[in-house]
Amino acid sequence: EAGVTQFPSHSVIEKGQTVTLRCDPISGHDNLYWYRRVMGKEIKFLLHFVKESKQDESGMPNNRFLAERTGGTYSTLKVQPAELEDSGVYFCASSQLQGPHEQYFGPGTRLTVT
Amino acid sequence: LAKTTQPISMDSYEGQEVNITCSHNNIATNDYITWYQQFPSQGPRFIIQGYKTKVTNEVASLFIPADRKSSTLSLPRVSLSDTAVYYCLVGDNNDMRFGAGTRLTVKP
Numbered sequence: 001e002a003g004v005t006q007f008p009s010h011s012v013i014e015k016g017q018t019v020t021l022r023c024d025p026i027s028g029h030d031n032l033y034w035y036r037r038v039m040g041k042e043i044k045f046l047l048h049f050v051k052e053s054k055q056d057e058s059g060m061p062n063n064r065f066l067a068e069r070t071g072g073t074y075s076t077l078k079v080q081p082a083e084l085e086d087s088g089v090y091f092c093a094s095s096q097l098q099g100p101h102e103q104y105f106g107p108g109t110r111l112t113v114t
Numbered sequence: 115l116a117k118t119t120q121p122i123s124m125d126s127y128e129g130q131e132v133n134i135t136c137s138h139n140n141i142a143t144n145d146y147i148t149w150y151q152q153f154p155s156q157g158p159r160f161i162i163q164g165y166k167t168k169v170t171n172e173v174a175s176l177f178i179p180a181d182r183k184s185s186t187l188s189l190p191r192v193s194l195s196d197t198a199v200y201y202c203l204v205g206d207n208n209d210m211r212f213g214a215g216t217r218l219t220v221k222p
Contacts, residue, residue, distance in 0.1 A: 004157070035212070043158070043201070043212040091157050102148075103210065105157030 002026065004106035006092050012112045018080040021109045025074070025094030032075050033095075033103065034067060038088040046090075049075060050097065082113045118202045118213040125219050132189040134216050136202030139183045147178060147185045148210060150201045158201060158212075162187070192220045 005024045013019050025032050034046040046065070047057035051072035060067070064083070069075040079086055089110050093103040119137040126132045138147070146165055150158035162169055164176040164185070175188040189196060199215040 042214045045211050093157070102160040102163065103158075105150075105159065108155075108157050 004092055004094050004104050006090075006106040006109050008109060009107065010110045010112075012114065013082055014114055015084055016081045018078065019082055019111060021077045021079075021090050021092075021111070023075045023077070023092030023094075023106060025092070026104055028096070029094035029104070030072070030097040031095040031103075032069060033093040034075070034077055035091040035093065036088050037091070037108075038085070043091065046077075079111070082111075084113050087111055087113045118204055120200075120202050120213060120216045122214065123217040123219070125221060126192055127221050128193055129191050132192050132196075132218060132220075134187045134189075134200055134202075134218070135184055136187070136213075137184045138202070138204045141182050141204050144206050145204050146206060147176065147182075148203045148205075149174070149176065149187045150203065150212075152199045152201065152215070161200075189218075192218075194220050194222060196220050 004026055007022045011019050030051050032049040035043050036046055037043045045059040047060055047067055048055045049069045052069050064079055066078045067075060089108040091105055091108045093105045095103045146163055148163040149161045151161050152158040162171055162174045162176045164178050166178050166182060169176045177186045197218060197220045199217050201212050201215040203210040203212060
């Protein structure tokens with residue numbers, strides 16, 4: 001069974017540019033989460049989808065971040081325009097809606113804004 | 115959401131048992147306790163989850179007292195490859211937040 005995948009693995013962009021991160025959850029997982037880890041700090045929750053609906057987006061830092069999950073499958077996280085403080089590692093995780101409570105994490109996307 | 119408190123770092127030696135305790139005084143009735151392990155440049159990996167008493171799997175044990183205000187992750191006979199950050203999370207399936215984690219360093 002394929003795990004959670006994220007694309008790209010690394011992205012280097014200039015301040016003011018736009019970047020879109022993609023997450024493909026495990027097939028059948030209705031829960032999808034985005035987290036990020038800014039250098040030297042703890043992993044922070046960004047938002048949670050249940051299928052295509054945003055269940056909780058309280059962790060989104062500001063309106064430069066837009067997450068979508070059209071069709072309830074893969075999700076994208078767009079940062080527009082990117083700022084220096086957006087640099088970090090963005091993780092995606094998925095889990096089943098019922099049953100085991102384990103979140104499966106992807107390898108992360110390392111974003112560097114210069 | 116219940117806040118978790120765990121030691122920032124711990125050192126151990128190969129072959130020893132390591133116990134990492136997490137405090138979660140405000141745990142709610144519906145909350146589970148979950149531990150994740152994270153290696154550098156990788157996403158967190160699930161280790162174990164429990165609600166009360168003791169849970170054991172092939173890699174760890176989780177001890178939860180009756181009041182559930184704390185929990186202890188026990189790693190038997192650690193090896194160098196167990197060097198990682200260990201996170202204690204408290205919440206239900208749909209809402210878990212990471213704390214700062216405990217950086218475990220296993221020395222030869």
